[in-house]
Amino acid sequence: MSFDPSARKKKKVDCGKLCPEWECRQPGEFEGIWVIGEIEDGQIHEASLQMLTPARNIAEKLQTWIEGVLIGGDKEALEKAAKEVIYHGADKVRIIYHPDLKVYSADQYALVLSEEAKRVKPEVIFVAATLRGREFGPYIANTLRAGITADCTNFDVDMKTGDVVMIRPPFGAIMLAHIKTPTRRPQMGTARPNVFPIPERDESRTGEITWIELESIPQRRAFLEEVTIIPQTELPIEKADYLVSGGRGVATKELWSLLEELAKEMGAVVAGSRKAVDMGFIPHEKQVGQTGKTVKPKLYIAVGISGAAQHTFGIREAGIVVAINKDPEAPIFKASDYGIVGDAKEVLPLLIEEIKKLK
Numbered sequence: 001m002s003f004d005p006s007a008r009k010k011k012k013v014d015c016g017k018l019c020p021e022w023e024c025r026q027p028g029e030f031e032g033i034w035v036i037g038e039i040e041d042g043q044i045h046e047a048s049l050q051m052l053t054p055a056r057n058i059a060e061k062l063q064t065w066i067e068g069v070l071i072g073g074d075k076e077a078l079e080k081a082a083k084e085v086i087y088h089g090a091d092k093v094r095i096i097y098h099p100d101l102k103v104y105s106a107d108q109y110a111l112v113l114s115e116e117a118k119r120v121k122p123e124v125i126f127v128a129a130t131l132r133g134r135e136f137g138p139y140i141a142n143t144l145r146a147g148i149t150a151d152c153t154n155f156d157v158d159m160k161t162g163d164v165v166m167i168r169p170p171f172g173a174i175m176l177a178h179i180k181t182p183t184r185r186p187q188m189g190t191a192r193p194n195v196f197p198i199p200e201r202d203e204s205r206t207g208e209i210t211w212i213e214l215e216s217i218p219q220r221r222a223f224l225e226e227v228t229i230i231p232q233t234e235l236p237i238e239k240a241d242y243l244v245s246g247g248r249g250v251a252t253k254e255l256w257s258l259l260e261e262l263a264k265e266m267g268a269v270v271a272g273s274r275k276a277v278d279m280g281f282i283p284h285e286k287q288v289g290q291t292g293k294t295v296k297p298k299l300y301i302a303v304g305i306s307g308a309a310q311h312t313f314g315i316r317e318a319g320i321v322v323a324i325n326k327d328p329e330a331p332i333f334k335a336s337d338y339g340i341v342g343d344a345k346e347v348l349p350l351l352i353e354e355i356k357k358l359k
């Protein structure tokens, strides 16, 4: 069944039945998909480009266009980012510029984007669930009284109504919730980095770029006093090709240092389960899983991790998964390509020794 685009224009709601304090907005007046592009250190964020993948799928189903939306105060960076957004699949780009938008501020960005959304009326807004996206995304949704579904793992379209179906694991991650917003527009959704691949880059793609140069912007309520750059000594786990990940089964000083030694010998980055975070062995940014990060290493070694659904959710994109667990019935073996049943205390020194021999 394909969607009949004329049905979009006819979509009407009885605003009297909705919250009387909310401005009445007819869904039929909204069209197009916005993908908000985040710019970090002068570059378009990979996670924003990844959102163009589900956007293309939904745009095809709804027979509509994708508009990348950029905001900032650095013309050169905005121009460069706009081209990247088009090369990666957007049909056009809208740039919202004001020199004072050079420094990110959640409330200012959200208010400016909300004003533009009120004017342009996009049917859908996709935001990458980066640290910033998680901050300004819900702010926009609240300002627009639109609702937002966070951390989606897929998106679809209800072909009868044209409503976007936001798909995400609810608490527990053992089933998928399908969430629609039938009466409010825009429909907003976020997805975490690495849930979708970046669409192929094609420099021959072209698209219209519209500059909106604002004369004034809302006062920011929070001021940036100081920026401290914490030097990155290793790759973030979502970018690492090799990960050695530990759970409660190795959450002792002695076993954890063996796990770190294995990672060092392999040139791998250390990650872990939520239990490893709770027990203070790793910071939250190294947590793999539903409330942590989705990783896509070539090799993932899970040591002393049981394999709860909330954990394995984060390794769906991993290449080869090796599990080391002393319980042969541990669910992690079902999510692994290779399994070693044994005590980490014995297995880790053997692996370290073998890797040293290869050098």
Ligand SMILES: Cc1cc2nc3c(=O)[nH]c(=O)nc-3n(C[C@H](O)[C@H](O)[C@H](O)COP(=O)(O)OP(=O)(O)OC[C@H]3O[C@@H](n4cnc5c(N)ncnc54)[C@H](O)[C@@H]3O)c2cc1C
Pocket: 171, 172, 246, 247, 248, 249, 250, 272, 273, 274, 275, 276, 287, 288, 289, 290, 291, 292, 293, 303, 304, 305, 306, 307, 308, 309, 310, 311, 314, 324, 325, 326, 327, 330, 342, 343, 344, 345
């Ligand atoms: C809403 C929600 C979101 C969540 N999000 C996440 C998430 O993002 N990431 C995440 O990881 N969890 C998440 N969790 C928690 C998740 O449900 C599990 O509790 C958690 O993953 C278990 O961590 P673990 O495997 O390290 O510990 P356990 O489940 O306690 O497993 C420890 C394993 O180690 C093995 N073991 C013990 N000793 C040894 C040894 N000496 N050698 C070898 N093996 C040994 C045991 O056999 C066992 O299988 C979430 C839970 C909820 C409710």
